[in-house]
Amino acid sequence: MSVTHPIIIIGAGHAGVTAAARLKELNWSDGIIMVDQQRNDPYERPPLSKDLLKTDSDGRAQLLRKTGWFEERGIQLLAGCAVTGIDRDAHVVQLSDGQVQPYHRLIIATGATARALPVPGADLPGVQMLKTHEDAVQLREALQQQKRIVVIGAGYIGMEVAAAATAAGCRTTVIEFQGRIMSRVTSEPISHFFENLHTQAGTEFRFSTGASEIQGDGRVERVLTNTGEIHEADVVVVGIGVIPNQDLAEQAGLLCNDGIIVDAEARTSDPHIYAIGDVSRSICQFENVDRRLECIQNATHQAAQAARSIMGADPAEPEIAWFWTVQHDKRLQTAGVRHPDDELVLRGDPAAGKFSVLYLREGRLAAIDTVGRLADFRQGKKLISARHMIDPITAADPDRPLSDSIRDLVTA
Numbered sequence: 001m002s003v004t005h006p007i008i009i010i011g012a013g014h015a016g017v018t019a020a021a022r023l024k025e026l027n028w029s030d031g032i033i034m035v036d037q038q039r040n041d042p043y044e045r046p047p048l049s050k051d052l053l054k055t056d057s058d059g060r061a062q063l064l065r066k067t068g069w070f071e072e073r074g075i076q077l078l079a080g081c082a083v084t085g086i087d088r089d090a091h092v093v094q095l096s097d098g099q100v101q102p103y104h105r106l107i108i109a110t111g112a113t114a115r116a117l118p119v120p121g122a123d124l125p126g127v128q129m130l131k132t133h134e135d136a137v138q139l140r141e142a143l144q145q146q147k148r149i150v151v152i153g154a155g156y157i158g159m160e161v162a163a164a165a166t167a168a169g170c171r172t173t174v175i176e177f178q179g180r181i182m183s184r185v186t187s188e189p190i191s192h193f194f195e196n197l198h199t200q201a202g203t204e205f206r207f208s209t210g211a212s213e214i215q216g217d218g219r220v221e222r223v224l225t226n227t228g229e230i231h232e233a234d235v236v237v238v239g240i241g242v243i244p245n246q247d248l249a250e251q252a253g254l255l256c257n258d259g260i261i262v263d264a265e266a267r268t269s270d271p272h273i274y275a276i277g278d279v280s281r282s283i284c285q286f287e288n289v290d291r292r293l294e295c296i297q298n299a300t301h302q303a304a305q306a307a308r309s310i311m312g313a314d315p316a317e318p319e320i321a322w323f324w325t326v327q328h329d330k331r332l333q334t335a336g337v338r339h340p341d342d343e344l345v346l347r348g349d350p351a352a353g354k355f356s357v358l359y360l361r362e363g364r365l366a367a368i369d370t371v372g373r374l375a376d377f378r379q380g381k382k383l384i385s386a387r388h389m390i391d392p393i394t395a396a397d398p399d400r401p402l403s404d405s406i407r408d409l410v411t412a
């Protein structure tokens, strides 16, 4: 294939960089231009709330590709440059440096922005999010100085921060609207297991509580809650979710609804434009529901979908979504997406720190959470894709392999 214009990728995060790599593997021989508003070499985000926060870490970002990787492959990386507009009729993008760049195909991989806390004082110095390497370095410094930390939001990132903070010897309080940690993404047995770990390490929780105001004289000093409490704080970390960076797409008239809507090949409502990673919303091929996933697996999978579609290769095989988090050295691995109405099957003993929770929907395994049982995670992924009917009694027996619980081989 030989065309005049390059493929432009907006965003050099996990999704964008993987898309460039897949295109090259599929022998795309014309230009690829990646545009990212960040000046740094593209880096991994998961370590920012894990290893990088450890007080003995070297604080360096883990690069997504080694130095020189882009040049060696003839990929032009415009770092420190934003795309400010898309002209779909002319097939060009406008760049913040004033250039107008034509594209053959456009891939939007702009990720998501951490949601701001909508209360007075949320803009005081010392109130921060955790999205970039700079955010992580700043937070690590506070942990090294054993500052008082208040975390607002007990999701994955908030809880990883709380774990790092208590491990560093910081007084740590978590304020959460819901009644348990990670309630949006997991079930009660998993929440309670991790909550115990955090409590034993010294983290204090305030559940069913919202931050109502942040106060301080030129810098954060305390957080006020809607229950009338006051929590002294040197640093406040806000982890209350993200908002997809879909403004460019919306302005260009692409279909969006809390994410840019894409099909199973990551194509937007304009067949020349793809959207991948945290910014996109797509139909899950296993459940026929649409959702926006914020995980590395989804970012890299959609990158492959887009690259294969552009190159006219066979579509990428559907993949089960999976995710992990590490808190106090315990790794939670999740495959599939649970629904609050799923039937729960507990397998193994939480007190022993090795157990899984299975989520059955209409008798089939829809999702699994595992702690310390890697074999369950691996087999669970296979069982979810195969859509086997599962016998819950056999599945609950931790001494038998999960695959023994297949009730029959009926597939939908």
Ligand SMILES: Cc1cc2nc3c(=O)[nH]c(=O)nc-3n(C[C@H](O)[C@H](O)[C@H](O)COP(=O)(O)OP(=O)(O)OC[C@H]3O[C@@H](n4cnc5c(N)ncnc54)[C@H](O)[C@@H]3O)c2cc1C
Pocket (backbone or CB within 6 Å): 010, 011, 012, 013, 014, 015, 016, 035, 036, 037, 038, 045, 046, 047, 048, 049, 081, 082, 083, 084, 109, 110, 111, 112, 130, 131, 132, 157, 245, 248, 276, 277, 278, 279, 293, 294, 295, 296, 297, 299, 322, 323, 324, 325
């Ligand atoms: C602290 C943290 C910990 C995480 N831990 C995990 C984990 O353990 N496991 C897991 O699976 N996932 C984890 N995630 C989520 C995971 O990192 C994201 O799902 C993934 O980064 C999404 O990749 P992306 O390429 O879609 O977006 P991003 O990695 O956010 O990249 C988007 C890029 O687009 C650029 N950009 C945006 N707008 C423009 C524009 N107009 N012009 C130019 N450039 C633009 C941004 O600068 C950015 O570099 C974590 C995320 C964070 C923040």
